[in-house]
Amino acid sequence: MRKVAIIGAGMTKFGEEWGRGFRDLIIEAGKASLEDAKLQGEEIEALFVGTMASGSLIGQEHTGALIADFMGLTPIPSTRVEAACASGGVALRQGFMAVASGMHDIVAVGGVEKMTDVDGGNVALALGGAGDQEWELFTGATFPGIYAMMARRHMLEYGTTEEQLASVAVKNHKNASMNKYAQFQNEITIDTVLKSKQVASPLKVFDCSPVTDGAAAVILCPLDKAQKYCEKPVEIIASAQASDTLALHGRRSLSSIYATQVAAKNAYAMAKLQPKDIQVAEVHDCFTIAEIMAIEDLGFFASGKGGKATEEGKTALNSDISINTSGGLKGCGHPVGATGVKQAVEIAWQLRGSAGARQAKDAQIGLTHNVGGSGATAVVHIYKKAF
């Protein structure tokens, strides 16, 4: 397989973008990534896009062709992939394979979701399709309830506290306050979280990522051609994906995500690296408990130690490991199909040293971790500065 590099990265501001539609968002992100790579567009040979629920949210399927059309990129092959909230990460992996295989040289990967065109009830129904509709959604188990069960189990097994959960949100809001693309650019306190409305005990409003519109895109090419387009290419040194049961009741554990553990193990093996080699990581904090499980499952901290580590500041910017410098899903927002690609954009910026006030010092190796549903899909990519 050929080595693959990111040569362009761009995204929209994440937020409730009432004035803009699905098409506007992905075009803005796509153009930003092309301009970043100093490309006109005609160099792109294939397009992969992650979108989770455009059928339910805006009445539109076939979004691969839609984007090729509205980006003016027809007749290149354009493919939508869907893996719930991991759609963006899986799209990145398809783009990686297309370049690695030799099938295509320059490939664009996008992620996009327009979530605010329908009301909250319909958003919950659409997102519920990420879980097992027959066993979970149709019996009333929506995602806050599902992650609340995981949080309760983590608290029972390891003594994780509500304050430790809250410390994830506080850190991620702080990072987001330094990110002009983030939905929430305000700092919060532990008290903000603890006193916010109950959603599904122990998770409160500020333990949950928001409903968000947004898009992100990266441009990939073979590493040996990357310097032609980009002074600071970032190599993707590992790409791994794993699956698990769709419903929570089939899992071997409720306090960890097995698909993350498998994808991480395979990614570390592919990169010939260990968790301690990672300086900066974007992990899937759809709920605060999800970040705590992620930093344990990815091997950054031992099982059960993630809450305490976060509370002690070990995952803050420029501490032991800089986790979710972008603000994560909690602070930056979570347009479900876009998130996995946005994570790659943030890591590309971090490894290039262009992340401004939220720059992780001397970042050489980065990681992204994107989860679908309650953990039925996990995708892990590892990146290396290649200049």
Place this chain on the structure above:
Amino acid sequence: MRKVAIIGAGMTKFGEEWGRGFRDLIIEAGKASLEDAKLQGEEIEALFVGTMASGSLIGQEHTGALIADFMGLTPIPSTRVEAACASGGVALRQGFMAVASGMHDIVAVGGVEKMTDVDGGNVALALGGAGDQEWELFTGATFPGIYAMMARRHMLEYGTTEEQLASVAVKNHKNASMNKYAQFQNEITIDTVLKSKQVASPLKVFDCSPVTDGAAAVILCPLDKAQKYCEKPVEIIASAQASDTLALHGRRSLSSIYATQVAAKNAYAMAKLQPKDIQVAEVHDCFTIAEIMAIEDLGFFASGKGGKATEEGKTALNSDISINTSGGLKGCGHPVGATGVKQAVEIAWQLRGSAGARQAKDAQIGLTHNVGGSGATAVVHIYKKAF
């Protein structure tokens, strides 16, 4: 890139399967393909599945993970791709790339759609998401209307007749009468078609493919390992995909599908073959006019000559070229996400010589052609007997 072969193929009966759900269908097809390749399941390294509109039709996204789960194949990576009615063909292409790249050895590719769980109006809305919802669906242009416009234009430019359109349906029902997996196993006459109810003039009920439940699957592996699993492997010698505008109003022609022409040209170049080298082809006859355009755009007949050729029997079984031996989408049925994979199953059976009464004599080279929407995606694969 490595050479890739099909070592297993299976499908469910297509039809209105009231007693079976989405999961039952894909499991049956998946098991049939595994048994055909004499595999237990644990040999599978990755899974790709085409599903168009499970979110709208059964309230379920994340179908890649769902299928890995219910097939007992976790924790392997499992990815859903969606390109409207070309979802199956695009899934096959992702599986092809995964093996060709060296990323995976044994890969399963599935396609599935459960369409009869909602009423006809909701099916039309869900399928409308294959076109441009802002410019077409929301103004009332559903798919029969869109293809009717293409039929009218073809009739205007080339003098194609309603009888010629009908002759596509008559041939495909005849082929389907020899296929135990087909939804319609009854022969019809030109009069059956001409006297059936108007849907969108000039298209009548018998010019349209039906609403169908069904699933299909194939197993892929590197060609040099294929003999280990399969006495009669079939090599995939070309895979090409192209895009075009989502809405009809943006196209350069209404009487041909440009994405098919581009994908075909690229596929023939990759296979180093010409249209005359193909003996058997499954083409995308979602409406009778679609088959006429397909056999022209694929280069089997000159532009405007497809209707006459069909009427003269040149596309019948064991004539100039055997088109849609399975019965096509018209006779075999069209579970949208499954169709592209079913086409590959039929060609694998034809090249192995196991198609029974509908066997094309001495078939050495086959082709599949799968279209998304009204032509915004087209996928062409070419296959060669490899034993």
